[in-house]
Structures are given as structure tokens and as C-alpha cells.
Amino acid sequence: MxxxxxxxxxxxxxxxxxxxxxxxxxxxxxxxxxxxxxxxxxxxxxxxxxxxxxxxxxxxxxxxxxxxxxxxxxxxxxxxxxxxxxxxxxxxxxxxxxxxxxxxxxxxxxxxxxxxxxxxxxxxxxxSKKPYEYLHLCYFEMNALPKAASAAYTYLVANSDDIAMKRNVEYYIQQPEVDVKEVTDLESEDYQILYKLGIQAYKSNNWGNTIANMEETLTDYLTWENSCRAECEHQSEQEVSPEFIITVANNILPLLICRQKCQENLKPLYDSGAELLADVLNYLQISYYHSDRFDDAAKAVASYLTIFPSDEDMLENKRMYETLVQQKSFTERTDIVHYLKRDKYEKHLLNFFLKQDNSDLNANSI
Structure with missing residues (x-):
């Protein structure tokens, strides 16, 4: 998109x-x-x-x-x-x-x-969000502690293993000038914000707002990942061989690795984009059900089962919806189908490349 x-x-x-x-x-x-x-x-x-x-x-x-x-x-x-x-x-x-x-x-x-x-x-x-590592200290020296807290937290989100920054964030949120509810990730993506709003609406049984936010979460996540994948096309170091085909192939591998790493942005909550999409689709089918929009619920169920076809709970939901809608309502969303096909094919290519590399290493060691 x-x-x-x-x-x-x-x-x-x-x-x-x-x-x-x-x-x-x-x-x-x-x-x-x-x-x-x-x-x-x-x-x-x-x-x-x-x-x-x-x-x-x-x-x-x-x-x-x-x-x-x-x-x-x-x-x-x-x-x-x-x-x-x-x-x-x-x-x-x-x-x-x-x-x-x-x-x-x-x-x-x-x-x-x-x-x-x-x-x-x-x-x-x-x-790697390095500017925020500097900025939190500059804000601190200017006594702008709320800004310092958010800058430190933003850096920590991208560098979760940084022990010193964890301590800085803990220090900031203990200060009377800092409201912990106002400490935010200054680089958070739209889909992350929409997802949180959707969860809040769901907990309040506000089905209309849950649907609106979760539908936008799906759209914005897919857009964000496409943008992240496009960023991967900048390659700082290119491997060059006298053989043209080998040069091209060698530069495909880091591109595939980078594209797959886009989904790491979802950790620690999800291990893959498919897991996030399935979770959102589950919220949607429940919300559509409570809104008496059974055809939309059936579509969300069919899309979920495209990701996890053996999920017993969702299969049970499908059997229940089959008493409410016609079979033709169980159509998968095209954007979800495309995402899964691309991700599966990409992982297949990546595994193929890695197996080739291992074979080359074994051959050279003989």
C-alpha cells in the first residue's frame, strides 16, 4: 500500500x-x-x-x-x-x-x-534512536524532566538491554515533576496507538469503537510494514563477485533478512506479524458479533483461520456462525491472504539461501 x-x-x-x-x-x-x-x-x-x-x-x-x-x-x-x-x-x-x-x-x-x-x-x-540518548541528558540539564523521561523511554524501547537507560527511566518516573502516564514512546507507530485504543474500547464493551480502532490497526500495520520493508532497500555494504548472478544473489540475502526483521518491532508481545493480525481479527469477530454484524464476523473468522487453521476455539466459533450466515460469508480478507503468502514465500527463500550458505561452508571445510 x-x-x-x-x-x-x-x-x-x-x-x-x-x-x-x-x-x-x-x-x-x-x-x-x-x-x-x-x-x-x-x-x-x-x-x-x-x-x-x-x-x-x-x-x-x-x-x-x-x-x-x-x-x-x-x-x-x-x-x-x-x-x-x-x-x-x-x-x-x-x-x-x-x-x-x-x-x-x-x-x-x-x-x-x-x-x-x-x-x-x-x-x-x-x-537505533541514538539522538534520544543524548536528548534525555540535554533535557535534564535544562530541567525539562517530563521531556527527559519520554526521551529516555523512547531510547529504551528501541534498546531494551540498556541497563543504564532503564535506571534513568526509573529515576525520572520517581520525580514529582513527571507524571508516569505522560511518559510515552515518542517514536510509537500509529498502529500501536490504535491497537491500545481498541483494547481500551473492548474492555469497556464499546463495540463500535473497538471495531473502528481494530480495523484501522490492521490497515496501518500493513502500511507500516510495507514502509519498513521499503527501507531495507538501502544497503550500506554490498557484496561484489566477478560473477554477475552471484553478486545479485548475495545482495538479496541481507534484503530478505532485513524485511523479516521488521516484525521484530512487535516483540515482546508478538513474535510475528501474523500473530498480531490474528489477535486483531479475534477482537473484530467478537465485536462484530456483539454488534449483530454476523457477515463481518464470519469474514474475520475466515481470515483468522487462514493464519491458524487448526485453532479449535475459532473453529468452534465458525460452527456457531454457520447457523447465522450463509457459507459464502466466510471469505478471507485479500490483504491478509496476500500478507501470509508473501511472508511464507519470503521465509522459504531465506531458508533456501541459508541452507546454500551452510552447504558452501561444509564444502569448503572438507
């Missing part, structure tokens, strides 16, 4: 205005981040905050443009050649995709007066 372009345009315009009012001057994420680190090292706390917040805004623009261009170009039909001679069709696809991607990125980055070249080291720091 492609990011909505009107939402993207508003986001880019809003962020670019915040980050730089000097509209004719091009912004650089690398430069702003380095200025932030320099300000921190020299204990210029207010500048530290300004520059790190600026780097976070610039990174959102950078990520949004790249993801949007990748999804947009893939959604378009680039093949004009109607024949099927050797490998030419796939070559044409990638060449025209490259042209679309380069043009899209060039136009979008120029429109917001931002450089596209960002070092891999800075990208890694942004992805």
Missing part, C-alpha cells in the same frame, strides 16, 4: 518549515547531527536540543521521501517491451525502475531543499 500523497506533502512541508526557514539553503542531516553532538560535548544544552530535534525531523523527511519513492515506482508498470526474450524483461524492469526512483528522489529532495546523501553511520544512529 502506497503512502497517501496528500498526507506526505503536508508532512514534508510542515517538517521542512520547522527545520529550516532559510528556504534557499539546503539542509544536510549529517551536518545537523554533527552539530548536535558537538553542542552536547561542549555542554551547550539548548543548542543540543535544537540540533538533535532538527536531526530527528530531517530524518523523518529523508525516510518518508525514500520510502514513498520506492513504493510509488514499484506500483507503476514500467515494462513497455511486450516480448519475452531471455532475461531482457527483468533487465528492462530494473532499468526503468532505477530511472523512476532516481527522478522521484531528485525532485522530492530538491522540493524540500535537502541533500539526499546521508552517511551510513548517521543512518544507523537514527535507526
Amino acid at each position: 502506497i503512502i497517501m500523497y496528500n498526507k506526505l506533502a503536508k508532512l514534508i512541508i510542515f517538517i521542512s518549515i520547522i527545520v529550516h526557514c532559510e528556504c534557499l539553503k539546503f539542509s544536510s542531516l549529517d551536518t545537523v547531527y554533527k552539530k548536535a553532538v558537538d553542542a552536547f560535548s561542549k555542554e551547550r544544552w539548548s543548542e543540543c536540543i535544537l540540533q538533535f530535534e532538527g536531526s530527528l525531523h530531517l530524518y523523518k523527511v529523508y525516510k518518508t521521501i525514500n520510502v514513498n519513492c520506492r513504493l510509488k515506482c514499484k506500483s507503476e508498470n514500467h515494462n513497455t517491451f511486450t516480448g519475452n526474450i531471455d532475461d531482457l524483461k527483468i533487465f528492462e524492469y530494473f532499468l526503468t525502475l532505477k530511472d523512476c526512483l532516481s527522478q522521484c528522489q531528485k525532485e522530492e529532495f530538491e522540493s524540500v531543499h535537502m541533500y539526499n546523501n546521508v552517511s551510513d553511520a548517521i543512518l544507523y544512529n537514527m535507526q
